[in-house]
Amino acid sequence: MKALGKSPDKGREAAGVNFPSRLVQLAAFLPDLLLYNDHCSVQRTLPSVETFNGVLLCAEITGVLLYGGDILNFTGDGLLVLWKGSRSQLSNIITLVAEYSLRMQWWFEYTCSSMDLELQLKIGLSAGHVSQLIVGDEKCQYLLVTGQQVDDARLAQSLAETWEVILSPNCWELCKRDILEAKKIPGQKAVKLRYVKNLHQDYSCHCGKWISSLQKFSGILRRNASILSPNSEHEKALRRFVVGNILEKIDDNQPLKFFSELRPLTVVFVKLQFYESIKMPESCGSIQEATVHISGTIESSRGKILKISTFGKVQMAARMLMLYPGLIACDEVTYSKSGLPSRFFKKLPDEEMNDAVTSEVKYEYLGRKKNP
Structure with a gap:
């Protein structure tokens, strides 16, 4: 329990634990898309919409931070990851994500066979315009991504068999076909990725430097958010995106291992359906x-x-x-x-x-x- 009349810093000293700043702890539960967004302010007008280019990966997978991916959302055993970039960068990003996807497929397949695990991994990729939407009120706010590319990533993932990587039609259109080898799927515009050809030296060097720049501190820290400086205004804005029980644990300076909970809940899902013609x-x-x-x-x-x-x-x-x-x-x-x-x-x-x-x-x- 947090003692009354004591500052958070004194509480840390008494516990003999070096806690990161509250801003860093909040960042651990939020994607970089939100942390470094220009619209992340207390005075934001809701709903807030921003559109950008990116590559999306939809799968049941972990470890994407090693390749610069920004984990946007978990839904059950599903995962949505974003690589944000300019239009001119998309072809290179697609190659990077495709290489990563195949490596993870190999790693999962090897691990499952060696440990006799019955896990399935199916990956779908899409690329193009993605819209970021922030909704809510002055108490709580929520980040979600939407648009055709989100639907395409989900559809590509649904077309994948176990250990397969599927590229959406737009992703296949934007990629470097001289590097990626794919196979057509009967009755579909999406394609199945077979392998990445030997990368030429210039691209391999560029890709290596990019990944190295993301893996700071000898691979211990994977996100720039891990070294954010304290900022009360930024912290106040981010607190609105974190659920109350997590905020209480952060304010009480509880260690990260105590953040996970198992409790009985009643869960209600509400599905919103829109006409295809809606703007x-x-x-x-x-x-x-x-x-x-x-x-x-x-x-x-x-x-x-x-x-x-x-x-x-x-x-x-x-x-x-x-x-x-x-x-x-x-x-x-x-x-x-x-x-x-x-x-x-x-x-x-x-x-x-x-x-x-x-x-x-x-x-x-x-x-x-x-x-x-």
Whole structure:
């Protein structure tokens, strides 16, 4: 517990632990896209939108910081990573990300076979315009990326078989085809990456210098955010993007190993669907309105929005959302722990899930009004 009347610095001295500044601890939970954004200020007008060029990787993977990737979002066992750059840099970045993807595929396959692990790794790449959207209110704010390239990365990943890397049509169009060898996929414009050809000396030298510049301090620190200087205004802006229980641990100067938690939760997924013809300003306004409304509604019951994602949802609750559209569905544990009479629920028909086989019974919540 944090002692009253003591400064954070005195608390650190008493504990005999050298804690990084609060700004650095906040940065550990946020992507660089947010940390070094010009719009990261307390006075930001919401929703805030920025468009830039980049290469996106959608996969179930770790270790991307070694190659300069910025982890934007985790969703269950999915991962979305961004390499931001100018339009002229995209072809080189695609080559870098393709090389990294193949190396990670080899490493995962070798590790799984040697340790007898049943893991699957499927990677999809896309490149082009990406939009960054910040929504929320004066208390909490959320960063998400959206646009055609996010959808393309997700689609490319869904087309991949185990240990495959799929390039979206736009990624294949922008890449250096004299370096990347790919195979066409029947009925698709996306292609399967086979291998990266021997890189010519100039590119290898350039790529090596780029990666070396990212791996500072002999590989101990992978992010510039690790050495951020204390800045009260920057810290105040970033605090709005971190959930409350993490902020409490940071303010209490708790060691990083205590930040992970395991607690019973009730999780609700809400899916927003837009017409394909909708324009970016309209969709951003709708997401902002939904965010503020949902946050205000669940706040009275101590509910919080944990994540807003645009690139897939793979947890059990999200799978049920996809399997039973238009219904309020729940699992057997939620049904039994709700304390409500059985007449408020109806058993749902079994549906086979694409990436998970489960025999668990699922229910539709009918509501009190339908069953007085």
